[in-house]
Amino acid sequence: xxxxxxxxxxxxxxxxxxxxxLTVPAGEVHAIMGPNGAGKSTLSYALTGRAGYEPTRGxxxxxxxxxxxxxxxxxxxxxLFLSFQYPLEIPGVPTMTFLKAALNAQRKARGEAxxxxxxxxxxxRAKAEDLRITPDMLKRPLNVxxxxxxxxxxEILQMLVLAPRFAILDETDSGLDIDAxxxxxxxxxxxxxxxxAMLVITHYxxxxxxxxxxxxHVLVDGAIVDTGGxxxxxxxxxxxxxxYLAAA
Amino acid sequence: xxxxxxxxxxxxxxxxxxxxxxAWKYSDLAAVLPDVTLVAGAGSVIELLAGHVERLEVASxxxxxxxxxxxxxxxxxxxxxxxxxxxxxxxxxxxxxxxxGVLLGHIRVRLCAGATFRQFIYAEGAKLARMETVVTxxxxxxxxxxxxxxxxxxxxxxxLTSIVEHMQPGGVTRQLIKGAARAGGxxxxxxxxxxxxxxxxxxxxxxxxxxxxxxxxxxxxxxxLEIHADDVQCAHGNTVGGLDANALFYMRSRxxxxxxxxxxxxxxxxxxxxxxxxxxxxxxxxxxxxxxxLGGAP
Numbered sequence: 001x002x003x004x005x006x007x008x009x010x011x012x013x014x015x016x017x018x019x020x021x022l023t024v025p026a027g028e029v030h031a032i033m034g035p036n037g038a039g040k041s042t043l044s045y046a047l048t049g050r051a052g053y054e055p056t057r058g059x060x061x062x063x064x065x066x067x068x069x070x071x072x073x074x075x076x077x078x079x080l081f082l083s084f085q086y087p088l089e090i091p092g093v094p095t096m097t098f099l100k101a102a103l104n105a106q107r108k109a110r111g112e113a114x115x116x117x118x119x120x121x122x123x124x125r126a127k128a129e130d131l132r133i134t135p136d137m138l139k140r141p142l143n144v145x146x147x148x149x150x151x152x153x154x155e156i157l158q159m160l161v162l163a164p165r166f167a168i169l170d171e172t173d174s175g176l177d178i179d180a181x182x183x184x185x186x187x188x189x190x191x192x193x194x195x196x197a198m199l200v201i202t203h204y205x206x207x208x209x210x211x212x213x214x215x216x217h218v219l220v221d222g223a224i225v226d227t228g229g230x231x232x233x234x235x236x237x238x239x240x241x242x243x244y245l246a247a248a
Numbered sequence: 249x250x251x252x253x254x255x256x257x258x259x260x261x262x263x264x265x266x267x268x269x270x271a272w273k274y275s276d277l278a279a280v281l282p283d284v285t286l287v288a289g290a291g292s293v294i295e296l297l298a299g300h301v302e303r304l305e306v307a308s309x310x311x312x313x314x315x316x317x318x319x320x321x322x323x324x325x326x327x328x329x330x331x332x333x334x335x336x337x338x339x340x341x342x343x344x345x346x347x348x349g350v351l352l353g354h355i356r357v358r359l360c361a362g363a364t365f366r367q368f369i370y371a372e373g374a375k376l377a378r379m380e381t382v383v384t385x386x387x388x389x390x391x392x393x394x395x396x397x398x399x400x401x402x403x404x405x406x407x408l409t410s411i412v413e414h415m416q417p418g419g420v421t422r423q424l425i426k427g428a429a430r431a432g433g434x435x436x437x438x439x440x441x442x443x444x445x446x447x448x449x450x451x452x453x454x455x456x457x458x459x460x461x462x463x464x465x466x467x468x469x470x471x472x473l474e475i476h477a478d479d480v481q482c483a484h485g486n487t488v489g490g491l492d493a494n495a496l497f498y499m500r501s502r503x504x505x506x507x508x509x510x511x512x513x514x515x516x517x518x519x520x521x522x523x524x525x526x527x528x529x530x531x532x533x534x535x536x537x538x539x540x541x542l543g544g545a546p
Contacts, residue, residue, distance in 0.1 A: 103503075106502075
């Protein structure tokens with residue numbers, strides 16, 4: 001489904017990703033763990049096409065299509081979604097307006113019929129309830145004045161409404177208390193299916209108790225240095241990244 | 249002078265203000281007016297600018313709505329003076345459509361005790377358009393609300409200039425002006441709030457925020473607070489910048505095209521300055537004008 005092949009990415013002239021290779025097949029959830037500065041967020045921004053994160057070598061395909069050649073909105077229409085580590089506040093744009101614009105833009109790009117405001121409202125309300133997002137929050141400008149935890153839940157709401165084929169969760173657990181973590185994990189798990197795949201980026205093993213990954217990869221200094229099953233995350237929690245850093 | 253008469257003036261002897269007048273620094277009349285001839289329709293230019301053309305008295309406790317539309321493609325100076333008696337309310341809405349003309353609007357308002365002046369200006373600019381507002385708080389506890397949105401497209405000049413003079417205590421001023429300029433467009437905001445020595449307990453807030461939508465867009469801003477009283481609350485904020493690139497990327501990462509994301513962000517930014525309680529038809533008109541402008545119409 002997602003194939004990253006020898007990806008090099010430079011940010012401000014400095015090489016951050018240095019030959020990252022990774023394959024996430026449909027139906028699987030992979031976790032990426034790594035110390036600060038390893039390039040975890042750079043990977044998520046390079047995949048979604050943020051300006052300033054320039055791929056210099058290598059390639060990425062999603063369902064066989066060259067991802068790096070597309071604009072961010074084209075990648076989204078193709079089914080790529082990033083749950084931001086720091087979700088942006090969009091002043092003045094009500095959450096419902098934003099969701100409607102995003103959903104219909106994607107549907108239009110895929111040649112599907114646009115949904116009416118009523119249909120979208122119904123869809124959003126049902127998903128919002130599961131995430132304990134109040135109707136009042138949906139009326140407010142997106143993320144403006146929301147707490148860290150509310151913003152993360154709002155990211156998951158967007159993910160559930162847009163129903164992407166491939167989702168990247170960038171440190172979705174940071175800033176969440178244990179209850180919020182469970183709510184968010186339930187939302188993420190609801191989206192798991194044989195046609196979808198996910199990449200979960202995290203510092204801590206904790207999130208992986210709730211979102212069980214099929215594979216765990218260790219990212220150090222811009223490349224994957226180790227891969228294993230869920231037990232690898234437990235070993236990292238125990239021993240840290242020292243052995244990889246010493247080798248690097 | 250008779251209505252419909254034609255006044256011929258040499259440029260160097262024009263009674264109109266020049267850029268040497270501080271408050272006209274950014275709006276250069278001489279550059280846009282014909283060299284030697286000023287053509288004035290009903291009444292002369294001089295009279296119009298002197299404010300003798302229209303007078304309005306709002307009686308005590310009354311409410312008056314004044315809707316002023318500038319649509320001309322030619323030279324159009326318009327002056328207006330109003331006095332609002334105690335407890336009265338004057339609401340003025342100005343809609344200035346984009347044109348290649350030279351449009352000058354000048355209003356002078358005097359507020360008696362407890363009177364209210366509320367104004368909303370929607371300005372698309374012209375070859376030169378300047379909407380000037382002078383409000384004097386002459387009675388205790390008067391309220392001034394000055395809101396505005398200006399949109400300066402290519403070749404357009406939109407100037408919103410205002411002076412609020414608090415001469416008596418307990419007055420309130422709330423001013424929020426938002427603007428956007430495209431390449432080759434020029435926006436001007438000059439706003440002065442003066443609080444005289446005796447005008448204690450004045451509460452004045454002035455805000456102007458503008459977006460430069462493209463390279464080559466210009467916005468000149470001159471916010472001013474002049475305070476001679478020692479027991480007042482006054483604040484002002486002024487920003488001019490581009491759209492938040494991070495917010496744009498966030499929206500695009502959700503599938504919203506760059507064009508639509510920009511339009512949504514700019515619209516949200518501007519609408520903040522449009523009062524919710526304008527008459528519904530005018531509110532609707534202003535929103536659709538903003539959307540049309542963002543869609544690239546004028």
